[in-house]
Amino acid sequence: MGTSTTVKAKFELKMGLATREAYGQALAELGKTIPNVVVLDADLAKSTYSYKFAKEFPDRFFTVGISEANMVGIASGLALSGKIPFASSFAVFLCDKGYDQLRMCVAYPRVNAKFCGSHGGISIGEDGPSQMAIEDYALMCALPGFTVLVPADEFAGRALVKQMAEYEGPVYMRTGRPKAPILYSAADGFEIGKAKVHGKGRDVAIIACGLEVGQSLLAQSQLEEEGISTRVVDMHTLKPLDEQAVATAALECGAIVSAEEHVLEGGLGSLVAKAAARLHPVPMEFVGIENTFAESATPDQLMEKYGLTAPHIVNAVKRVLKRKEAWPPAGWQRSR
Amino acid sequence: MSHHSLASLDELKHIARRIRINTVKMIGAAGSGHPGGSLSEVELLTALYFRIMRHDPKNPNWPDRDRFILSKGHGCPALYATYAEAGYLDPALLNTLRKLGSPLQGHPDKRMLPVLEASTGSLGQGLSIGIGTALAAKLDEQDYHTFVMVGDGEIEEGQNWEAAMFAGFHKSANLTCIVDNNRQQLDGFVKDILDPAPVAEKFRAFGWRALEVDGHDFAEVIPALELARAGQEGKPTAIVAHTIKGKGVSFMENNPEWHGIAPKPEQVNAAVKELEMAAV
Numbered sequence: 001m002g003t004s005t006t007v008k009a010k011f012e013l014k015m016g017l018a019t020r021e022a023y024g025q026a027l028a029e030l031g032k033t034i035p036n037v038v039v040l041d042a043d044l045a046k047s048t049y050s051y052k053f054a055k056e057f058p059d060r061f062f063t064v065g066i067s068e069a070n071m072v073g074i075a076s077g078l079a080l081s082g083k084i085p086f087a088s089s090f091a092v093f094l095c096d097k098g099y100d101q102l103r104m105c106v107a108y109p110r111v112n113a114k115f116c117g118s119h120g121g122i123s124i125g126e127d128g129p130s131q132m133a134i135e136d137y138a139l140m141c142a143l144p145g146f147t148v149l150v151p152a153d154e155f156a157g158r159a160l161v162k163q164m165a166e167y168e169g170p171v172y173m174r175t176g177r178p179k180a181p182i183l184y185s186a187a188d189g190f191e192i193g194k195a196k197v198h199g200k201g202r203d204v205a206i207i208a209c210g211l212e213v214g215q216s217l218l219a220q221s222q223l224e225e226e227g228i229s230t231r232v233v234d235m236h237t238l239k240p241l242d243e244q245a246v247a248t249a250a251l252e253c254g255a256i257v258s259a260e261e262h263v264l265e266g267g268l269g270s271l272v273a274k275a276a277a278r279l280h281p282v283p284m285e286f287v288g289i290e291n292t293f294a295e296s297a298t299p300d301q302l303m304e305k306y307g308l309t310a311p312h313i314v315n316a317v318k319r320v321l322k323r324k325e326a327w328p329p330a331g332w333q334r335s336r
Numbered sequence: 337m338s339h340h341s342l343a344s345l346d347e348l349k350h351i352a353r354r355i356r357i358n359t360v361k362m363i364g365a366a367g368s369g370h371p372g373g374s375l376s377e378v379e380l381l382t383a384l385y386f387r388i389m390r391h392d393p394k395n396p397n398w399p400d401r402d403r404f405i406l407s408k409g410h411g412c413p414a415l416y417a418t419y420a421e422a423g424y425l426d427p428a429l430l431n432t433l434r435k436l437g438s439p440l441q442g443h444p445d446k447r448m449l450p451v452l453e454a455s456t457g458s459l460g461q462g463l464s465i466g467i468g469t470a471l472a473a474k475l476d477e478q479d480y481h482t483f484v485m486v487g488d489g490e491i492e493e494g495q496n497w498e499a500a501m502f503a504g505f506h507k508s509a510n511l512t513c514i515v516d517n518n519r520q521q522l523d524g525f526v527k528d529i530l531d532p533a534p535v536a537e538k539f540r541a542f543g544w545r546a547l548e549v550d551g552h553d554f555a556e557v558i559p560a561l562e563l564a565r566a567g568q569e570g571k572p573t574a575i576v577a578h579t580i581k582g583k584g585v586s587f588m589e590n591n592p593e594w595h596g597i598a599p600k601p602e603q604v605n606a607a608v609k610e611l612e613m614a615a616v
Binding site for chain 2: 062067072080082100101108
């Protein structure tokens with residue numbers, strides 16, 4: 001435990017587009033079919049890829065300048081007048097600088113506005129912690145009525161952006177900066193609130209979102225070679241959480257590892273633990289950022305140093321398996 | 337233009353008096369609330385709803401209606417009383433202010449009272465929302481106007497100036513910001529806390545047309561609002577309305593103590609008597 005295991009490259013991930021690029025592509029498509037879609041950005045359109053919509057539909061694109069709070073308020077007003085606004089910035093600026101506005105102008109009156117925070121997590125690399133959203137899941141899930149989405153690849157991204165537009169109510173999506181491995185195809189359907197399950201393993205369920213789904217699949221392959229069977233649940237919707245998927249994973253596997261590019265407080269692991277505690281308590285281990293800010297380095301170096309790569313997931317699976325074997329813990333029966 | 341008959345100056349004064357009386361009574365009945373900043377905005381609300389705005393109480397969702405957003409959400413008792421006068425609200429509901437299940441929440445809540453254009457109460461946000469509705473009007477080639485009311489204390493919030501910069505730069509002529517310049521905020525006088533003066537010059541520097549009026553004189557308020565609504569200069573308009581916090585109730589006027597406390601029953605009676613006796 002604690003030492004990292006090298007994942008043997010039997011199973012390889014083929015890289016696709018970054019989820020932020022998928023967001024821009026999907027917006028440009030939506031513009032053609034839904035005339036009420038309007039797009040806002042706070043001077044990061046080239047980075048969030050909302051510029052792809054701006055190029056096609058300049059009259060329906062508003063660059064508000066570097067003023068995220070104002071942007072969220074404007075999006076609210078547009079939504080109150082029947083538009084379907086999609087407003088984007090880096091996740092950390094959108095959620096942190098625009099939080100009171102997301103709360104007051106969007107969540108509280110429940111307006112039909114959509115938000116995308118790009119550059120989520122620490123995989124942005126060299127720009128460093130001031131640009132890294134590591135708390136956006138917790139912030140956005142805490143707002144009553146918000147739906148929160150984290151696509152794992154470009155196909156999930158495009159499909160979920162389309163779902164955002166069709167869904168009535170406030171939605172937040174986190175996208176990532178680096179290229180994301182291809183996990184799906186255009187034939188895969190996505191539904192808000194319905195997890196995707198990879199594999200039928202029964203030893204441990206790994207529940208992940210975003211880039212951690214790819215890392216979990218690498219871990220799954222390594223563990224399989226070691227005779228440990230897992231399933232990977234892609235929880236692309238953090239809220240409303242697919243609690244049935246958590247219950248099924250807990251019931252059929254008897255142990256859960258969560259994996260997320262987010263601090264361990266208030267993110268995916270917390271949400272899964274709440275659902276499992278209610279529906280079918282099993283031992284759990286948590287892969288995520290441990291109460292710290294990251295730093296500048298390459299994305300790969302950071303993912304490794306801050307405990308988010310496949311070997312860390314492999315270790316967490318082994319830890320939780322030990323606890324599962326000793327389950328229920330001593331005293332469990334008595335306290336019941 | 338409006339779907340209601342335009343009130344005469346004399347009628348406006350009587351309406352304003354009734355709104356003031358109801359405002360004092362409802363805050364008294366609630367036992368809490370913000371009388372000072374409610375009473376300062378009464379002539380402005382009266383002029384908007386009975387003279388200036390295009391709206392139809394029988395059709396509150398009319399897409400072409402002018403929008404009014406009360407960014408200084410704590411001033412909502414006067415807005416609720418105005419809604420009741422205009423026919424958007426059963427006057428019998430006024431004494432449910434701040435009570436469990438009432439649509440008249442302590443600060444404006446669009447979930448409970450859909451006629452509100454926005455939910456407000458966290459200061460500094462209404463102007464941004466108003467930019468959104470004004471942009472939507474342009475996109476849809478509709479000619480409705482958006483009015484936002486902010487307080488002079490409220491514009492200490494930086495988001496107002498992000499919004500002012502945007503609206504000025506984009507020449508949002510279908511947007512008006514009314515500053516209820518009552519010179520006080522919770523902790524005391526604005527001039528002693530963080531004075532935003534000179535307010536009109538600040539808006540002008542951001543590309544707005546700015547007008548200054550006596551916010552209790554219909555003869556000044558109405559022409560300024562008409563000018564703003566016409567939007568002819570190709571700029572958003574700021575109307576800095578100089579008002580008196582607690583206007584009409586002598587023991588509340590210009591006393592910051594009355595920002596956020598309710599009058600006791602005997603104080604309600606005294607205030608109502610004074611308002612009823614005052615010359616119109």
